[in-house]
Amino acid sequence: MIPAWLVTVPTTALLFLFYVTFYHDMEFAMWMYRPDIVDANGRVRDLQELGRHFRDGYDFIVVGAGTAGCVVANRLSEVKGWKVLLLEAGRDETVVGEVPAMMTTYQTTTTDWMYKTEPDPGYCRGIDDGRCIWRSGKVLGGTSTMSAMVYTRGNKRDYDKWKCMGNDGWSYKDVLPYFKKSEDMRIDGLRDSPYHGIGGYVTLEEYRYYSPLIKYLFKGIEELGYTLRDINGESQNGFMHSYGTLRNGFRCSTAKAFLRPVRDRPNLDVSLESHVESVIIDPLSKTAGEVVFVKRGYRYHVSVHKEVIISAGVINSPQILMLSGVGPAKHLKELGIYPVISDLKVGDNLQDNICASGIVYTVDAPVGTTLLNFLSFSGLSDMLFNSNGTLMGIPAAHGVGFQSSSIADSPDYPDIKHYLAPMAENTEGGVIFKYMNRFTDSFYNKVYKPIAFKDSFMTWSCLMRPKSRGYLRLRSRNSTLHPMIYPKYMTHPDDVKVLVEAARFSGKLSKTFALRKIGAKLNPNKFLGCEHLEMMSDEYLECSLRTYLMSLWQFAGTCKMGPATDPDAVVDPRLRVYGVRGLRVADASIMPNIITGGTYAPCIMIGEKVSDMIKDDWHQHFYNQSFSG
Numbered sequence: 136m137i138p139a140w141l142v143t144v145p146t147t148a149l150l151f152l153f154y155v156t157f158y159h160d161m162e163f164a165m166w167m168y169r170p171d172i173v174d175a176n177g178r179v180r181d182l183q184e185l186g187r188h189f190r191d192g193y194d195f196i197v198v199g200a201g202t203a204g205c206v207v208a209n210r211l212s213e214v215k216g217w218k219v220l221l222l223e224a225g226r227d228e229t230v231v232g233e234v235p236a237m238m239t240t241y242q243t244t245t246t247d248w249m250y251k252t253e254p255d256p257g258y259c260r261g262i263d264d265g266r267c268i269w270r271s272g273k274v275l276g277g278t279s280t281m282s283a284m285v286y287t288r289g290n291k292r293d294y295d296k297w298k299c300m301g302n303d304g305w306s307y308k309d310v311l312p313y314f315k316k317s318e319d320m321r322i323d324g325l326r327d328s329p330y331h332g333i334g335g336y337v338t339l340e341e342y343r344y345y346s347p348l349i350k351y352l353f354k355g356i357e358e359l360g361y362t363l364r365d366i367n368g369e370s371q372n373g374f375m376h377s378y379g380t381l382r383n384g385f386r387c388s389t390a391k392a393f394l395r396p397v398r399d400r401p402n403l404d405v406s407l408e409s410h411v412e413s414v415i416i417d418p419l420s421k422t423a424g425e426v427v428f429v430k431r432g433y434r435y436h437v438s439v440h441k442e443v444i445i446s447a448g449v450i451n452s453p454q455i456l457m458l459s460g461v462g463p464a465k466h467l468k469e470l471g472i473y474p475v476i477s478d479l480k481v482g483d484n485l486q487d488n489i490c491a492s493g494i495v496y497t498v499d500a501p502v503g504t505t506l507l508n509f510l511s512f513s514g515l516s517d518m519l520f521n522s523n524g525t526l527m528g529i530p531a532a533h534g535v536g537f538q539s540s541s542i543a544d545s546p547d548y549p550d551i552k553h554y555l556a557p558m559a560e561n562t563e564g565g566v567i568f569k570y571m572n573r574f575t576d577s578f579y580n581k582v583y584k585p586i587a588f589k590d591s592f593m594t595w596s597c598l599m600r601p602k603s604r605g606y607l608r609l610r611s612r613n614s615t616l617h618p619m620i621y622p623k624y625m626t627h628p629d630d631v632k633v634l635v636e637a638a639r640f641s642g643k644l645s646k647t648f649a650l651r652k653i654g655a656k657l658n659p660n661k662f663l664g665c666e667h668l669e670m671m672s673d674e675y676l677e678c679s680l681r682t683y684l685m686s687l688w689q690f691a692g693t694c695k696m697g698p699a700t701d702p703d704a705v706v707d708p709r710l711r712v713y714g715v716r717g718l719r720v721a722d723a724s725i726m727p728n729i730i731t732g733g734t735y736a737p738c739i740m741i742g743e744k745v746s747d748m749i750k751d752d753w754h755q756h757f758y759n760q761s762f763s764g
């Protein structure tokens with residue numbers, strides 16, 4: 136007789152097992168055949184593993200070896216006389232994570248901070264506990280190591296607006312040189328563009344795999360009247376094949392780009408698994424003096440002579456500030472954090488680019504978007520031996536482009552971003568996506584299970600300039616507990632309006648000749664809780680958004696940059712924390728307004744720019760020459 140478990144173990148569990156096995160096979164094969172990607176001797180090493188000790192003090196301590204932090208550590212240690220310590224809570228990047236399609240392996244594991252928002256009936260109703268999942272990298276390179284790597288800088292006007300708010304030095308004209316400084320554009324046709332740089336640390340390439348379906352999607356895009364162009368160039372109005380921070384087709388995090396080449400600098404120490412608790416600020420002189428962190432069970436106090444730069448990301452930078460006595464005085468007192476060094480609106484102004492997603496169109500053509508196309512041994516051998524094939528692409532974002540809603544500020548300032556995705560929540564049958572994004576069973580089973588494994592496409596159609604503002608607060612004085620996150624999505628009616636318009640885009644695309652030809656059909660299963668509403672009506676779309684929206688995890692704004700006259704500002708336009716000496720913040724949290732694009736490229740720019748400001752302030756520009764090698 137056939138044992139009962141054989142019948143009841145669902146396909147998804149077997150596939151999941153296969154996925155895990157595949158991971159280990161891949162890791163093993165990469166060590167065998169791709170020592171260039173494993174790069175065992177070129178990686179960044181922890182100072183204690185190198186047999187060294189913390190020094191008596193450092194000129195600069197950078198907290199967080201993330202997207203911006205790696206840039207800052209590199210640029211500051213260019214000055215030979217400066218001793219720099221870089222502290223990172225996570226460990227080194229994984230080998231498998233260098234393969235673009237394996238990006239999800241960084242999620243929901245030890246390399247992910249795994250934040251969840253506080254429950255709110257206004258959103259994430261279809262997610263377990265009603266809490267949205269927020270991802271952020273806890274690994275060398277930070278979120279640049281787990282991201283989809285799509286390089287989008289934002290609109291010129293985003294930066295001009297920052298300048299208009301009183302942030303001198305942050306207009307588009309001012310920041311463009313910093314985008315170009317770190318860039319090594321490797322795509323033919325863009326190398327000569329006045330908007331791109333060559334020879335910098337970060338290599339930009341096209342992904343080496345785009346699903347065959349993308350051709351149809353781009354034909355549809357052209358039918359709708361959009362131009363194909365470099366959306367990081369003269370104008371944002373149009374679409375392009377995504378390009379990203381890739382090197383020879385593999386991931387190029389900021390750790391790979393900025394730290395590995397300078398790992399032997401004698402004045403740069405990197406300490407991994409070092410969870411920073413707080414910065415000790417002298418209450419009389421209000422000067423940052425020591426950084427306190429816990430590493431492998433031991434607590435360290437390391438002193439700093441010049442400055443601490445906090446680059447711990449949009450959630451953790453405000454957390455560290457608050458634990459150091461910098462934040463809303465009332466809140467800090469309630470938690471017993473004394474003394475309050477500087478009463479500032481740390482944790483406010485939280486913004487996120489949320490997307491209408493999960494509106495799925497099935498197609499009749501076999502277009503290589505399902506799980507088994509990715510987890511195939513032919514894909515593995517293509518990757519290993521030719522650096523090509525299905526594993527070298529990120530199907531969630533094969534194409535990217537912009538659209539203006541009916542309430543956009545001006546025609547050259549679009550407020551919706553679309554990712555074109557030849558895959559969807561159903562295409563891998565609930566093996567990865569459902570589990571990662573914690574869909575409730577009832578939601579998944581109702582909406583996606585009936586079309587599981589079918590070839591499909593969707594767009595992630597995202598609100599670029601939200602008017603709603605969220606905030607975060609400490610849960611406790613215990614630095615290992617995550618802050619409480621209140622995104623307050625869609626509390627402004629304009630956000631709902633733009634998102635509903637955005638959500639209609641994939642429907643328009645599905646009706647183009649190019650997509651009708653391959654039988655594009657809307658998933659007929661209505662969203663859970665929205666069955667009573669007319670399919671695709673405004674009310675239905677709003678309801679579907681409140682059941683399930685996708686964050687691109689490009690949040691920003693919690694340590695707002697602004698002039699001294701701005702009561703909400705936490706840092707000044709040179710990113711110095713108000714009311715404290717020797718303390719700056721440099722990461723996505725300083726953005727006064729989130730930008731019309733992705734946050735990754737701007738974080739590199741912010742790292743470059745703050746480094747130059749620091750060098751200026753300490754009159755060290757003279758010494759800016761790099762070490763060789």
Ligand SMILES: Cc1cc2nc3c(=O)[nH]c(=O)nc-3n(C[C@H](O)[C@H](O)[C@H](O)COP(=O)(O)OP(=O)(O)OC[C@H]3O[C@@H](n4cnc5c(N)ncnc54)[C@H](O)[C@@H]3O)c2cc1C
Nearest residue numbers: 199201202203224277278283284285411722723733734735
């Ligand atoms: C899955 C995913 C995909 C994404 N894809 C894209 C994309 O394709 N394009 C795009 O533009 N944007 C993308 N983003 C967003 C973008 O990558 C991030 O906004 C950006 O990288 C944030 O950079 P950061 O410097 O602010 O922080 P991070 O890069 O997150 O760096 C913070 C660092 O500080 C460390 N740290 C935090 N707290 C402490 C502590 N207490 N002690 C010590 N160290 C600490 C963290 O471990 C981390 O290394 C994506 C985000 C995610 C999660």
Ligand SMILES: *[C@@H]1O[C@H](CO)[C@@H](O)[C@H](O)[C@H]1NC(C)=O
Nearest residue numbers: 343517520521522523524525
């Ligand atoms: C990968 O590259 C090899 C060798 O250059 C080529 O023969 C093969 O067709 C390529 N495969 C794909 C899927 O592009």
Ligand SMILES: *[C@@H]1O[C@H](CO)[C@@H](O)[C@H](O)[C@H]1NC(C)=O
Nearest residue numbers: 610611612613614615616617
């Ligand atoms: C902080 O929280 C962690 C996780 O809950 C716990 O293990 C630890 O004991 C707490 N520390 C203190 C000082 O309470």
Ligand SMILES: *[C@@H]1O[C@H](CO)[C@@H](O)[C@H](O)[C@H]1NC(C)=O
Nearest residue numbers: 316747750756757758759760
């Ligand atoms: C760095 O120094 C060189 C001269 O060595 C100078 O030309 C360059 O402008 C400096 N860079 C910056 C960003 O100031």
